[in-house]
Amino acid sequence: xxxxxxxxxxxxxxxxxxxxxxxxxxxxxxxxxxxxxxxxxxxxxxxxxxxxxxxxxxxxxxxxxxxxxxxxxxxxxxxxxxxxxxxxxxxxxxxxxxxxxxxxxxxxxxxxxxxxxxxxxxxxxxxxxxxxxxxxxxxxxxxxxxxxxxxxxxxxxxxxxxxxxxxxxxxxxxxxxxxxxxxxxxxxxxxxxxxxxxxxxxxxxxxxxxxxxxxxxxxxxxxxxxxxxxxxxxxxxxxxxxxxxxxxxxxxxxxxxxxxxxxxxxxxxxxxxxxxxxxxxxxxxxxxxxxxxxxxxxxxxxxxxxxxxxxxxxxxxxxxxxxxxxxxxxxxxxxxxxxxxxxxxxxxxxxxxxxxxxxxxxxxxxxxxxxxxxxxxxxxxxxxxxxxxxxxxxxxxxxxxxxxxx
Numbered sequence: 001x002x003x004x005x006x007x008x009x010x011x012x013x014x015x016x017x018x019x020x021x022x023x024x025x026x027x028x029x030x031x032x033x034x035x036x037x038x039x040x041x042x043x044x045x046x047x048x049x050x051x052x053x054x055x056x057x058x059x060x061x062x063x064x065x066x067x068x069x070x071x072x073x074x075x076x077x078x079x080x081x082x083x084x085x086x087x088x089x090x091x092x093x094x095x096x097x098x099x100x101x102x103x104x105x106x107x108x109x110x111x112x113x114x115x116x117x118x119x120x121x122x123x124x125x126x127x128x129x130x131x132x133x134x135x136x137x138x139x140x141x142x143x144x145x146x147x148x149x150x151x152x153x154x155x156x157x158x159x160x161x162x163x164x165x166x167x168x169x170x171x172x173x174x175x176x177x178x179x180x181x182x183x184x185x186x187x188x189x190x191x192x193x194x195x196x197x198x199x200x201x202x203x204x205x206x207x208x209x210x211x212x213x214x215x216x217x218x219x220x221x222x223x224x225x226x227x228x229x230x231x232x233x234x235x236x237x238x239x240x241x242x243x244x245x246x247x248x249x250x251x252x253x254x255x256x257x258x259x260x261x262x263x264x265x266x267x268x269x270x271x272x273x274x275x276x277x278x279x280x281x282x283x284x285x286x287x288x289x290x291x292x293x294x295x296x297x298x299x300x301x302x303x304x305x306x307x308x309x310x311x312x313x314x315x316x317x318x319x320x321x322x323x324x325x326x327x328x329x330x331x332x333x334x335x336x337x338x339x340x341x342x343x344x345x346x347x348x349x350x351x352x353x354x355x356x357x358x359x360x361x362x363x364x365x366x367x368x369x370x371x372x373x374x375x376x377x378x379x380x381x382x383x384x385x386x387x388x389x390x391x392x393x394x395x396x397x398x399x400x401x402x403x404x405x406x
Contacts, residue, residue, distance in 0.1 A: 020305075023298070028339045028342025028379065029295075030291055031289075033349045035374075036350025036354070036371060037354045039370075039371050039375075043371055056266040059232060059236055061228055062228075063225060063226040065082075065262070066081075066222070083221050084261065085250075092246055095245070099230060101228070101229040103131045103226070105131065105224075105227055108217045109121045112124070112178055113179040114178045122205065122206060123206070124181070124206045125205060125208070126217070127227075135227065138191065145158055149212075153209065153211045156186050156208065159173065159187055160194075160204055160205040161194075163203070175187065181217075185208065296385065297386065299335055307331065307394040318397070324396065330391075331387065332391040334387070338383065342379065343378065347372060
């Protein structure tokens with residue numbers, strides 16, 4: 001009952017001083033909004049990247065000549081590596097019994113055309129027919145190219161949704177012709193739309209049979225990579241070890257030397273991105289937290305003014321039996337209600353602002369439990385930290401001096 005009474009008194013005091021409470025609330029809203037905008041935007045972008053990498057699947061890994069690096073020295077060392085060779089595909093199929101699927105893949109950028117419409121610098125990839133068994137790419141219309149297409153070097157093309165939209169508009173593209181780098185191809189299928197990331201479309205691509213790609217664009221060289229699917233998540237590392245043994249033997253890598261190729265999974269790519277952006281993200285949150293500290297100082301200053309103005313009230317309450325803890329809780333509740341209200345408004349505004357900012361680069365975010373909990377924790381923390389000193393000062397006032405205060 002005492003706690004309920006203290007809460008009622010705290011709310012009445014806030015309502016009685018609406019202008020002061022509103023100014024305090026505004027300081028907290030600005031601080032929480034700035035922090036929540038950064039947290040929500042960063043979480044949304046990392047979530048979108050994670051979702052995009054999820055197309056690889058939990059059992060898929062990529063083998064290629066170059067890996068991820070953060071230094072010029074590492075990159076220069078990678079330049080010394082020999083390109084991967086297509087002969088390794090047969091060796092991997094025989095030497096890796098934990099590899100369920102192995103897909104060689106290459107790519108090049110070129111122009112594609114249909115009638116008077118031309119798209120420039122479109123990614124044209126070549127892969128074997130089992131790529132869709134490895135990569136989570138959905139078919140919206142038609143089909144992906146088949147083993148027979150690859151065997152007979154047929155000029156068939158599986159196009160992205162943006163290519164379909166630009167070249168065909170509302171008409172059905174299946175069975176119609178396009179020109180890729182001057183060569184005529186027949187559209188056999190269309191991929192399901194994936195949207196954009198950082199302003200770049202993920203539907204601006206064409207896939208053709210691997211053998212056809214080799215015939216038109218020549219040996220892949222550095223563009224060659226192997227996409228491999230392990231038999232299970234539990235055996236993923238064992239499959240990578242088998243691939244490593246086969247390739248090291250094929251490429252004559254000495255036992256005391258590191259791999260001269262790179263193996264990557266979706267998790268390793270995400271970990272790398274987190275590593276190189278961690279300092280940047282912490283700096284952004286730290287800078288935005290300055291406004292939160294300013295808001296907290298505003299809370300403390302206004303609470304100190306409130307304590308000074310209500311000194312006589314505190315003396316009367318102590319004279320009729322209120323204890324120190326009751327006075328302290330009353331003022332602490334006032335600070336907490338103010339910061340918590342400001343925090344709730346700040347969480348909503350922060351998400352709205354973050355959604356607008358992230359929307360500018362064609363990405364979508366949704367409210368996350370982490371962001372909401374962080375906002376509430378920050379609000380409560382500001383209320384406790386910056387409201388504790390004024391509350392303690394009010395609780396320690398001498399009742400005789402407080403009653404005689406004018």
